[in-house]
Amino acid sequence: MTAWLLMLALAAPLRSGLEDMSPALQALQRDDSQNPGMLWVRQGEHLFGAQCQRCHAQPPSAKRFPALSEGKLMNLGQRINACRAPAPAWGSEAPELLALTAFLGHRERGQLVEAPKDAALQADLREGERLFRQPMGQLGLSCAQCHDGQAGRRLGGSVILQGHANGYPVYRLAWQDMGSLQRRLRGCMTGVRAEPFAADDPAWTLLELYLKQRGAGLPIEVPAVRP
């Protein structure tokens, strides 16, 4: 059983969720005067100037995350919280954190997602991949089974996407709101009737690290729009 699961890998060429959206939604993402995510980008720009620029003359790169920082694997949001310590950390869905991560990610829109190359991250990458392939929940489904094995086919009328993270934070029409990768993955886990990891569980960042390698070569689309 495990061997079969390990054989699942993305056989098809990389495909961003953007390509599976309707022409109207693709146009919505591409038009900065309509893309609702731009509201958070503007907010982030304002917040950066007010709170971060005193140390960061230039906005730092977002695409290098998740990365090792102060000896720990951190994603961009966790790194921002570390900068702000001892101020209380922002939760993953805090409007300020979504705004800042949207602003920083947007600056690198169009550049390509890069596979993590740091040798010190290889063990974390393997753990992230293990989580991706781990059957979970009442339905005993792993991420790989749907998003590697069945990508392009349909579940209940919707196309199963390859499940890349190249557009996060993302404006999701189903949420009528901006949300983080963690929010989306929580939705996936609930969908297979699994108990989502706790908010501060390292599993989220490990998965994010693996998804970055898995989606390497796709253009960064922050802020993406998704149904």
Add this chain to the structure above:
Amino acid sequence: MTRAIVNIGPVRANQAFEVRTLLQHPMENGQRSDENGKRIPRRIVTEVEVRFEGELAWSAMLGPGIAANPYLAFWLSLPSEGELLIDWRGDEGFSHRERVAIRFAP
């Protein structure tokens, strides 16, 4: 802090041009329930007014069917340069204003 984005292309005297606005607002329609089954009260933008140099140029009345973070685009034609005021008003005393200085392109 409420955010709004207003995009206007090049403007020339007495030539129709498009104003595109995007407002950050949850537009809670009043039909949803929270996880305890309690109805979430309605909280929407109800009217938008656009004034040019004090004169009402365009207005809209919005209902609960409008999605969150409403995008409103409309066309204007102006005889002169001047100040455009866009006012959004809604439930719970919501009010937001954007001022745009209209300058003609060559």
